[in-house]
Amino acid sequence: MVNSFMSQWPVLANSCQSLPARCGEPTLWQWESGCSMPDVNMPVLLVDDDELILNCMSHALQAAGLTNVITCDDSREVERILSAQPVGLILLDLMMPHVSGRGILARVTAEYPEIPVIMVTGTADLDAAVTCMKLGAKDYLIKPVESLRLVTTVRQALEYRSIHAEYAAFRENVFSGCLKNPEIFAGLVSGHPDMLKLFHYVEAIAATPWPVLITGETGTGKELIAQAIHRLSGCSGKFVTVNAAGLDDLFFSDTLFGHSQGAYTGADRSRNGMLEAAANGTLFLDEIGDLAIASQVKLLRVLQDHSYYPVGMDTPRRSSARIVVATHRDLNNTQRDGSFRRDLYYRLMTHHLRLPPLRERTGDVRLLLAHFLAKAAAALGRPTPAFPPELATLLLTYAFPGNVRELEAMVADAVSRHPGRVLSMASFKNYLLKHRAAATPEPGAAWPAPQTRSGATLPTLKEAREQLVEEAMKRAGGNQTIAAGMLGLTRTALNKRLRKG
Numbered sequence: 001m002v003n004s005f006m007s008q009w010p011v012l013a014n015s016c017q018s019l020p021a022r023c024g025e026p027t028l029w030q031w032e033s034g035c036s037m038p039d040v041n042m043p044v045l046l047v048d049d050d051e052l053i054l055n056c057m058s059h060a061l062q063a064a065g066l067t068n069v070i071t072c073d074d075s076r077e078v079e080r081i082l083s084a085q086p087v088g089l090i091l092l093d094l095m096m097p098h099v100s101g102r103g104i105l106a107r108v109t110a111e112y113p114e115i116p117v118i119m120v121t122g123t124a125d126l127d128a129a130v131t132c133m134k135l136g137a138k139d140y141l142i143k144p145v146e147s148l149r150l151v152t153t154v155r156q157a158l159e160y161r162s163i164h165a166e167y168a169a170f171r172e173n174v175f176s177g178c179l180k181n182p183e184i185f186a187g188l189v190s191g192h193p194d195m196l197k198l199f200h201y202v203e204a205i206a207a208t209p210w211p212v213l214i215t216g217e218t219g220t221g222k223e224l225i226a227q228a229i230h231r232l233s234g235c236s237g238k239f240v241t242v243n244a245a246g247l248d249d250l251f252f253s254d255t256l257f258g259h260s261q262g263a264y265t266g267a268d269r270s271r272n273g274m275l276e277a278a279a280n281g282t283l284f285l286d287e288i289g290d291l292a293i294a295s296q297v298k299l300l301r302v303l304q305d306h307s308y309y310p311v312g313m314d315t316p317r318r319s320s321a322r323i324v325v326a327t328h329r330d331l332n333n334t335q336r337d338g339s340f341r342r343d344l345y346y347r348l349m350t351h352h353l354r355l356p357p358l359r360e361r362t363g364d365v366r367l368l369l370a371h372f373l374a375k376a377a378a379a380l381g382r383p384t385p386a387f388p389p390e391l392a393t394l395l396l397t398y399a400f401p402g403n404v405r406e407l408e409a410m411v412a413d414a415v416s417r418h419p420g421r422v423l424s425m426a427s428f429k430n431y432l433l434k435h436r437a438a439a440t441p442e443p444g445a446a447w448p449a450p451q452t453r454s455g456a457t458l459p460t461l462k463e464a465r466e467q468l469v470e471e472a473m474k475r476a477g478g479n480q481t482i483a484a485g486m487l488g489l490t491r492t493a494l495n496k497r498l499r500k501g
Contacts, residue, residue: 042088042161043068044154047078047104048120049096057091057150064151066158075099079107087115089157094121094128102132109136114165116157120145162208179203184228188221189371192361198225198353205351206232211303213288213348214326216355219405222326223286225353229324230282237281237321240274245287249294253311256283257298263312275308278321288348289329289340299323300344358400358407366392368404372411373423380415387423393477394425397486398432429485436486469497 044066048054054071061069070087072078075096081087090108094101105117119132122143129140138157141149179185185199205212206229214222223241230239242255250264258273275283285291291299302308303323307316325348334340358364369392377384400406410431418424459467468487476482484494 042086042158043070044158045070045072045078045081045087045090047072047075047090047096047101048093049073049075050093053093060147060150061154063147064155066151066154075101075104078104082108082112082115087112088161089154090115090117091154092117092119094119094132095123102128102135105132105135105137114161116161118153118157181232184231187224188228189367190361190364191367192356192364194356195361195364198355199228201353202228203232205229207234208351209322210350211323211325211348212351212353213331214324214353214355215331216326216328217357217401217403218328219403220355220357221404222355223284225355226282226284226324226326230284230322233282233322235281235322237279238277239282239284240278240321241284241286242274243286244295245290247291247295249292249298250311252291252295253298256302257308257310257317259311260313263310267312270310273308273310275302275319275321276317280320281322283321283323285323285325287327288325289327289331289334291340293339293341296341296344300341300347303344303347358403362396365395365407368407369395369411372408373415375408376412376415379412382415382419383421385415385418385421385423388425390479390482391423391425391428393479394428394432394482394485396477397475397482398436433485465497469494473498 044061046054046057046069048057051071051073054073058069058071068088070081072081076098078090078099090104092101092104101119101121105119108115108117113136116138117136118139118141119129119137120141120143121128124142132140138160139153141153179196179199180203185202188195188199190196202225212226212229214225216222226241227239244252247255254271254273256273256275258271258276259267261267261270285299288299298308302319306319308319309316329340331340331345331348335342335345358368369387373387374384395407402409410428413431414423414427417427469483472483472486473480476486480494480498481491484491487494489497
């Protein structure tokens with residue numbers, strides 16, 4: 001019987017005889033496709049009445065890193081196994097005594113539709129294959145099956161299930177209308193719909209193994225989002241931050257990968273890098289758009305193969321850190337002009353979060369103002385001061401190129417200067433007067449485009465003054481004091497112009 005089996009399964013037989021000493025050790029199977037490994041903790045259930053076939057398939061999968069395998073040689077036991085524990089995938093023989101593979105397939109697709117089923121049979125029957133696919137089988141393998149074909153098919157089916165589960169979680173979170181973990185986002189004060197959608201998306205993708213790219217202008221809260229992803233991920237390791245701006249290739253490699261003793265002048269002892277510090281946790285790489293091309297190649301290897309070389313060593317190490325990166329640059333443009341590798345760009349784009357600038361969510365200015373007032377007062381040991389209603393209106397006239405971080409700094413400075421119970425607007429006015437000219441105009445609030453065509457009529461000085469006054473009053477929400485400050489007039493002078501108009 002053994003000889004018969006070996007002749008029927010020649011390739012798997014050979015692989016069973018030459019298994020690695022450590023079946024659970026990661027092998028080339030896990031990394032060669034460039035895709036993240038499916039969840040190997042979800043068991044693969046093998047069902048076949050031939051025990052030798054079960055053992056051989058089990059060993060082939062374990063050699064590929066899929067170590068959680070359940071074997072079953074009695075088809076009557078399948079229902080009990082499925083009811084007793086979760087199963088990631090079923091590899092099912094078609095022709096078996098007691099309960100046929102087709103009968104089990106029909107039950108599984110009806111009662112456990114989330115479990116992919118791969119049919120295996122020694123009969124090259126096209127009609128049987130079509131019937132199984134119609135019943136819900138994800139794939140159909142014909143004996144003898146090469147180990148490469150077996151492992152690849154199982155991995156693809158597990159990855160399909162992982163992606164399907166991720167999409168289902170995303171839809172549930174985004175469309176449920178409420179956050180499951182609102183306390184995680186306590187530091188990201190916002191009531192804007194785009195930000196709330198982003199929070200839902202973070203909850204949906206936080207536990208996935210793939211990299212996350214966070215883009216947004218300076219001061220929008222990219223690191224806070226990265227921290228939220230880490231806290232929601234369930235990772236047991238640390239959250240480790242590395243700022244990639246200004247790092248040359250050697251310093252980047254030494255920082256991330258560490259070095260061996262004597263790797264370069266001054267390396268008097270070996271040192272582990274930040275990837276090691278972030279083991280089973282999250283490595284947050286900020287300002288990834290400034291990374292040198294040589295360093296981008298090394299980061300791509302970490303993302304693809306989960307391996308890296310410490311400086312001065314020729315033996316690779318494995319990385320178990322989840323990679324989250326952030327940049328204020330437009331990587332879509334930088335990869336086109338050649339300053340950012342296209343393959344790395346697409347690798348990082350698995351999950352993309354764009355944080356909107358503050359000028360696109362002006363409704364949050366009042367919320368953030370109140371939040372930062374309380375935060376600054378608590379830091380100084382003072383009661384939280386009240387702020388005049390026109391302060392929020394004044395701030396809404398500013399484009400905030402530094403975004404939320406700039407607003408926080410403005411508030412902290414004002415609270416430090418004015419210990420009274422009602423916050424003075426003086427420091428805010430002085431700040432805006434000094435910085436307004438350098439700030440980017442708020443989208444949608446730009447001045448009318450000048451007429452440059454030949455023969456076009458320019459507005460008169462009177463008409464231009466009226467347009468300026470009208471625009472200033474519009475931006476100031478009807479507040480004459482704020483509008484006058486924008487125009488460089490006193491409130492009395494502006495009031496006279498309004499009465500004349």
